[in-house]
Amino acid sequence: MxxxxxxxxxxxxxxxxxxxxxxxxxxxxxxxxxxxxxxxxxxxxxxxxxxxxxxxxxxxxxxxxxxxxxxxxxxxxxxxxxxxxxxxxxxxxTTEAPAAYALTSTIKRLLDHLTEASLFSPKDLDSISNTLGKLESILKNSDAQHSPYLVELLANREALCKSMLANLRTQLDQLDGPIQAIYERLISIMRSMSLANTKSKFSLTEIQKFKSKLKEIEDSLVDGKFVDAEGTELRGSGAVAELLRRCLMWSDIVLERKGTIPESFKDKYNILINIRNDLEKLSITQAWSLRETDLYDFQRQLDKIDEARVDGNWLDHEGNPAELYVQRTLLYLIRRSYGYIYHLMYSSEPVSEALLPVYNQLQTLKRCLIEVKNSGGVGSVRELYPYSMKLNSIDNMRVDGKFMVGDDIPEGQGSVTELLAECFDLNYDLRVAVEALEEDSRRPSPAPQVAAQAAP
The missing domain is CATH 1.10.246 (Serum Albumin; Chain A, Domain 1)
Incomplete structure (x- = not known):
């Protein structure tokens, strides 16, 4: 350690x-x-x-x-x-104060980077704001359960994050409504270019497409300004025009460098690429492969590299600062990785890892049953047999109403039981619906009435 x-x-x-x-x-x-x-x-x-x-x-x-x-x-x-x-x-x-500690650490990192880069969208801030709101609710109910020191520490962290968030929102408030859409589009293009720049195979065509989109936005400028239909300069035009300039400059640099990192910074780059790729895989297979404690090692590596910066930049072995291309590439990888960690922590299920296999199976069953219901139901009761058998096999795992692992009663019993009940309800609704259809099909149709013809 x-x-x-x-x-x-x-x-x-x-x-x-x-x-x-x-x-x-x-x-x-x-x-x-x-x-x-x-x-x-x-x-x-x-x-x-x-x-x-x-x-x-x-x-x-x-x-x-x-x-x-x-x-x-x-x-x-x-x-x-x-x-x-x-x-x-x-x-x-996950709903107790200690669980909030790691999440507040990651949120603080994200806010530090968003503040430093001045590149963020309303969606970034909305997500963090919602998470802080949930953490505040957790802390309010934790006073009697956990150490007052921990609760106070978390409350101070939460207050600091909210203050930083408010400052970032103030920056967005300086933009008129119409120009916010352009701003968000530029943020998206900038991030997409950075992603393309760090792929294993560099695609010149992909970057050129992004540059073409930037040129389209540039062509909409009037005398270097963003204006409304009446020709009035929009509030925040200068800041967004500067962001457009930065995006165009970045596209030129990326096209020139083609994903090539100097040897002096190759070690850091490779470490960050591996971390980013591993976290990306975890975000896809999270339900089946994530043990949240594994995130600790990723955090320690990221923190170490992030905190090695001097005046915001990294130095090579001879003490020379990294050029702009290297600096931005490494920062993108760090920020992307912290973003994945935040997502993985936020998505953590309120179920012990001992019960996750059962919980994940029920989640999959629920999605399947909802899909069947939304697509019009089943054609016969027989089609429900696989779902019914699986639900009954999971239900039979319970001992005195609890899911046991050895002699242990893992956390999350309520969540798993509630999910099991939802699946049974969905299965029952589908059964009732198809039985009603089968009953209707068995009823004899009424004899057709022959209209009497009047004699001539």
């Missing part, structure tokens, strides 16, 4: 707390690496209780101390909280 070089605590009491926290951290890492069995709630809660006790002691030691310089203890404590947070997600306790 690599911890950044920071001074050791001078206070002897803090040194003792650091020793205990280091043991807790090691135990968390060992538990994370053990893939031979499911992570049990009991194992996580034992380590969480130990962590809470050390936090309580640290608060007593530091009582009344303001703006204390950060030392190694703070770094190890942060690492422990990050791991515990991901463990809470893994065991399905």
């Amino acid at each position: 690599e911890t950044p070089a920071v001074p050791m605590p001078k206070d002897e009491r803090e040194r003792r707390i650091l020793e205990t926290l280091t043991v807790i951290q090691d135990n968390l890492l060992l538990l994370k690496r053990d893939r031979t069995k499911y992570i049990r709630t009991e194992d996580v809660m034992v380590l969480y209780d130990q962590l809470e006790e050390q936090v309580k002691q640290l608060n007593e030691v530091r009582k009344g101390e303001l703006n204390k310089r950060e030392n190694r203890l703070d770094k190890v404590l942060e690492s422990c909280f990050q791991l515990i947070s991901l463990f809470f997600m893994t065991i399905g306790r």
Whole structure:
């Protein structure tokens, strides 16, 4: 476990707390690496209780101390909280305060990068705003359950993120309605070019198409300004015109470099490409392959590379800053990776990994049954047999109404049971509908009435 070089605590009491926290951290890492069995709630809660006790002691030691310089203890404590947070997600306790810690860390990173780059869309901000709203609700209901220190720390983080979010929204508010659509289109093109630039096979044609779209937007300018139908300059025209200039410049640079990274920065680039690709695969197969604690290693690698920047840029072995092309390419990969981590954390199901196989099967069954219902139902009761058999086999797994794994009762029983009930209801509705149709088809049709013909 690599911890950044920071001074050791001078206070002897803090040194003792650091020793205990280091043991807790090691135990968390060992538990994370053990893939031979499911992570049990009991194992996580034992380590969480130990962590809470050390936090309580640290608060007593530091009582009344303001703006204390950060030392190694703070770094190890942060690492422990990050791991515990991901463990809470893994065991399905996603609606409790500890689970929010890792998510707030990632949101803060994302907001830092959005602020630095000044490249963001309303959708970016809306997603983060919705997540912060859910975290606020979690914190309001956590006072009695968890460490007051943790709840206060999370509340402060949430407030900071909301403040940063408000500042970003203010920037968007400077744009008139019609020009916001152009702004969003430019953001989309810029990101698409950056994605194309980092593909394994560089496509000259793809970048040229994006440049053509930029040229179309440039042709709509009147004397270098964006104007309305009456010829009045739109509010925010200058900022969007500057963004257009940046996009065009980036397209020229990408076309010139064709995805080639200098050897001095190739190692960082390869690490970031691998992280981005691994996280992309996880985002596709998340339901079946993700253990949230695995995200810790990705975060540590990203944080290390991100924090290695000097005045916003990376330096090569000789201390020379990276050129603009390299800087933007590496930053795109970092930001994209943090975005994937945010998505994976946000999408974490409130179910223990021990129950995920059953939960995922039910999710698939539900989607299939809804699709069958929306496409007009089934033609006969026989067509429902596979769904009924699968649902009954899952239902029969329960012991006294609970899904057991060995002697354990994993978290998420309510979510799995509710999903099972929804599937049974959908299956029943389809059965009733097809039985009604079959009943109608068996009824004899009424004899046709022959109209009497009048005699001539």
